[in-house]
Amino acid sequence: MAKIMVSTNNHLRIDSIYVDEAKGMIQGISDAGIIMTNVDYLDILVANTFLDLANLGNKFPEINMQNGCSSLISWGNATTNTSLNGKSVLSRHLDWTTNYSLINNQVIVIHFPDEVDEQDWLLIGFAGQISVLSGLNKSGVGVMQHMLSDVSAGGNLNMSYEPIWFSLRKAIESADYNQDGLDNVNDVRAIIENNMQGYAENYIITSVAPASCGHDSLIALVAEVSPASPKISFRYNSYPDSIPGDNLYAANYAIVRNNAMHFCNRYNAVRSKMQNGLLIDDELNWGIMKDFSSSCAFGANGNIQFMQYIPENNILNLAVHKTNGTQACETDSIVYDLNTLFQLPLSAKKNRFTQEISIFPNPFNDYISISFGNLCLEKLRITIYSIDGKKVYSNKMIKTADLKIKLENKGVYIQSIETEGRLLYTNKIMHL
Structure with missing residues (x-):
């Protein structure tokens, strides 16, 4: 049933270029001599849209899989008088099911488009992904997806929703998506606003850009989106979310949507640890997330990826869940120089x-x-x-x-x- 749903644009709207890319992947696999029985390009599209399918799956109950996640963004006065000197930093947990197929197939995939209206970008995810769950581009814009777990609205059939991960790919793959001459979180906002019917599932999106972009609203953004009204809500550090200073934190509950201010245990723990929200360098930003926002901190399982992105330093710090059962928040991370990753x-x-x-x-x-x-x-x-x-x-x-x-x-x-x-x-x- 899932393959039927992605084969037309009635329920989920997938651009033809991504359909062609999925077909090209299958052709490449075949040309390499790898035999995959009963697998075709539609399976790739399902793998890249299954979160959307899961909510439409109220009509198709065999589809069921969700993730968690949390992000902390710090910049400006929060990182002034530290080694970051006002620069922006985002740390992010991907909390998900400890499925062996996920854990054993974690990848960084780097894209080098030839199109003049696109730019180099990468995704941190899983083999077979051509969309963005966690990603960033060469201009310094990063974007992460969470679940909005306390909103239960279901998507409707025949709404032609754009799958969330393909929206996020567009946001960072495009060279200045909103055509304002700048690369910042407004490009992410623009792609979300272009989907005024909302999305098939309830999501939180966090985005960061270099602090050199200027105004706070260009540097950090949290969006809460839903198939039900209000379908799109944005949060900036000017919103009274109880997080002090130039910091934004998001977990899995609604804060700005309907002014819900739904603070979970992680939210309360993080804002308490931040105190006045100042003197937060990359190590403290990472430490707060590790000690107060990860599944490790609450004795749970499922911390699949733990990452930190510092746009102006061109640094991606990444830890992943090991096949031996060790969670990402329990393992040593690897620091990647993005200047190197974006050179091939x-x-x-x-x-x-x-x-x-x-x-x-x-x-x-x-x-x-x-x-x-x-x-x-x-x-x-x-x-x-x-x-x-x-x-x-x-x-x-x-x-x-x-x-x-x-x-x-x-x-x-x-x-x-x-x-x-x-x-x-x-x-x-x-x-x-």
Whole structure:
């Protein structure tokens, strides 16, 4: 039933470019020789819209899955006289079901669009996602989705709702979505306002931009959206939400919608810990979220991802739930330099010998074969990079080679083949 619902625009409205992208993914999987029985592009669309489907699923009860989440944004006077010096920072928990398929397939996916009206962006999510649950763009705008759990309004059929994750992708993928000449949280507001019929499910959206954007309303935003009236409500730090200073916090209950001021245990714990809301650096922002807003803090399970984004420092700090059961809030995080993540020079260079050079198998385990056909080449070198640009393997090779390549982690890598410093060939390979 879910596949039927995403196959037309009657219930959920999915832009044709995303449908084509889903079809392209299936074609790419097939071309790579991977056999997936009874899986097609509609399955990808379902995976990217199932939160919306879940609420429409009141009509289709076999669809049922929800998430939690919370975010804390600090900037301006909150981070003045700290190492951030007024810059903005957002820390975010993704609390969800501890489903093995989710935990074992967590990814950062970086997009480098060719379209002139788009910009580089990335999502932090799960393999198969082409939409945004948590994401940011090269201009410094970040956006996160939560559930609005204390509002029970159900979406209606035949409303042609835009799936929330595709809305958020548009907001950060577009180069200045609202065409005001600026990149800030107003681009997120604009995409939400363009969906005046609301969304199929009840959601909270948080967004952050660099503090250099100027006015507070351009730096941080919380939106509460619903299929029922009031369908869209926005909150800024000027709203009397009991969070002091230049800080915004959101968990899963309505604050601004109908002036509900519904403070949960996490909300009360966070605002108490913040005291006057000043002198909050990145470590304190992270610490407040870890100790007072995570599932770890309340003895629960399901903290899948814990991340922090500092736009002006180009830093993404990320911890993820481990397959051994350790939650994200209990593990060490990895700091990613976004200047590095948004550089993929090998992918921008054209392969000179696409037809002659073949690499197999792909995906591979520890052995890979490379053939150069009839090309006469000398002084060849193969280099393999991790997706964040780190060199993980490099070796000289002969014309046709069977190589044993030991890589520490499974996943996607970038492989390049050079001769005397000239790039001959580059492609993506997957280590199993």
